[in-house]
Amino acid sequence: MRADPAIFKSYDIRGVYPTQINEDAVYCIARAFVHLFERSGKKPVEMKVIVGRDMRLSSPGLCLAFIDGLRSVGVSVFDAGLIAIDQMYFALGELGFTAGAMITASHNPKEYNGVKLYRGGVDMVSAEEIQELRIMSERDDGRTVDSAGTVEAVSFDDAYASKILAFADPSALKPFSVVLDAGNGMAGRVFPLVLRNLPRIKYTALYFEPDGSFPNHEPNPERLENTREIQKMVVKTKADFGAAFDGDADRITLIDDKGDALRGDVITGILAKHFLQKYGKGPIVYNVLCTRAVRDIIEKNGGTPVEWKTGHTHMKRKMREVGAIFGGELSGHLFFRDFYFAESSTLAFLLMCEIISKSGKKLSELAQELRTYAYWSRYIYLDDVPAAAIARVKETYQPRAARIDGIDGLTLHFQNPWWWFNIRPSNTETRISLTIESAHQVFTEEKKKEILALTGGRVAGDA
The missing domain is CATH 3.40.120.10 (Alpha-D-Glucose-1,6-Bisphosphate, subunit A, domain 3)
Structure with missing residues (x-):
């Protein structure tokens, strides 16, 4: 199988398993990844690549396929097994690996999986290089070397924990009671490694057992429906605060002492x-x-x-x-x-x-101190194509804008009264994200209704 071209995103490779991405596709992607380094003069036999994975049900098979792809062209592989994403960063930053690959779909639902790719020194491959990987994997000729690369299991839990703990001053910490929701993701593996060294932090653990079926809620703490339980638990236990994490533990949502989720x-x-x-x-x-x-x-x-x-x-x-x-x-x-x-x-x-x-x-x-403005941000689902909806909004508001910003989507800034909004299309769905902020809640609500009417869309959950 050749991978669905749609899985090659701006930041990583990600899609639905097994219809968009599977073991055959990942095998070819691994081989293409090595070719990126060959172009800069690095021979496969000189490379040391670390490979890790999250807890998704399809991750063990995809990880093995990626390792096999690397070995087929002579690369030495170090299999880290189940790790969080910051453990991968630690390994690339401290342990001298040429490159790294993490099998994960981060915060996406259970049917997704993917690959995050890095050079040594924690430098991710670029969007342009990801598209080159797509082309090279499609053209894979299947040739292998006579002597396959080696594979070796590697663990660095203690060294990783020491690195993280070096940033904290244990003597400065007051006694804490916190609630942690790992969402059956990798935070449930790494937090005990660190917190066993900090006896002043007592924690209530929610869903620390890694389970790629996500039996309790999706591993996306940005969505409020996934943090309702921890919000209630923080209040019930009178905890100092709570923290919820996504699948590979690269995102965090904090729950304050009142049970409110912080953006x-x-x-x-x-x-x-x-x-x-x-x-x-x-x-x-x-x-x-x-x-x-x-x-x-x-x-x-x-x-x-x-x-x-x-x-x-x-x-x-x-x-x-x-x-x-x-x-x-x-x-x-x-x-x-x-x-x-x-x-x-x-x-x-x-x-x-x-x-x-x-x-x-x-x-x-x-x-x-950060709640000084009236802020609103949601996904808007459309019956129309995103470009058409954005064009209507742009035509209406751009002539009145004091400043136009195209860094990421379209951001228009206004004066007298001050307010701004950003509108961005999705690369994969018929939806847009809309963010509005002003000095007053009534004004923000007014602009929200105006812009929503122009898009003709339906509001999704809070961002």
Whole structure:
């Protein structure tokens, strides 16, 4: 089988198993991945590639197929087994691997799976290279080497935990009671590795057993229907706060002491303030969908706000380009300069414990500083094609805009009164995302109704 071309996305390779992606397709993708390195002069026999996987039911077979594809062209493979995504980043950043591959579909429903691909040093392959992989995998001639590459199991749990713990000051932590919802994903594997060293943090564990059938809820904490249980549990147990994670643990949603789920941009603002107070002035990168309050808090604390495209590949590269201290997205991806410019929900959790401890404030109080504007963001499902709906909105509002921004979708900024909105098409569905913010809730509601009428779409759940 040749892979469905639709699985080759901007950031990774992802689709429905087995109709869009299966073992044969992944085998060819692995071989194409090696060819990317051959073009730059790297011989397959010189390569050391680490391969890990999440807990999805199709992941063991896809992982084995990817390993077989690498070995078929002479590459030495190190099989890390079940790991979280920040464990992959640790291995690539510290252990000298040429490249890495993670079999995962992150926050997607159980029928999905995919591959995230990296160079050593935690540099993801680009969108252009992913399309090259599509072409090369389609043209695979099937030739193999006489001597297959080796495969060796590898584990680095203790070294990883030590790396994460080095960012925290255990003596500064107050006693905590928290609730953690791993969503039957990889957070359930890595959090015990770290928290067994921090006896002051007592936690109630929800769904820590990795289970790719996701029997309790989808592994997407950005959707409020997936955090209702942990929100109730935080209130019931009178916990200091809670944290929910996606499948490969690269996203985090925090639940404050009142049981309210915090958007990723609110968490971004809290952490940005922490890093600026720790390091002094410097760039902070955030995506265009974040509340204006993120820019405000960065400027107030002497930092340089850098607004950029949505997507972890875009964010990481922009952070490296400008030398950013920290970066964050509305989705709950949080990026740390001192952790290879990459995500770690484990690190984000520990830093929030430190911030709460040192500030003497509750998480709900810290979040209040980021709730200064009337913000609304949803997916809009359409009967029309996204381009047509966006064109109608653009034609109506662009002539009145004070500033037009095309960094990511279409963002229009207005003055007198101040407000802005962003509208972005989906690459795979007949839907758009719409984000609106103003100084007053009534005004935001008014603009929401106007723009929705122009799109002719139906509102999905809260973003």
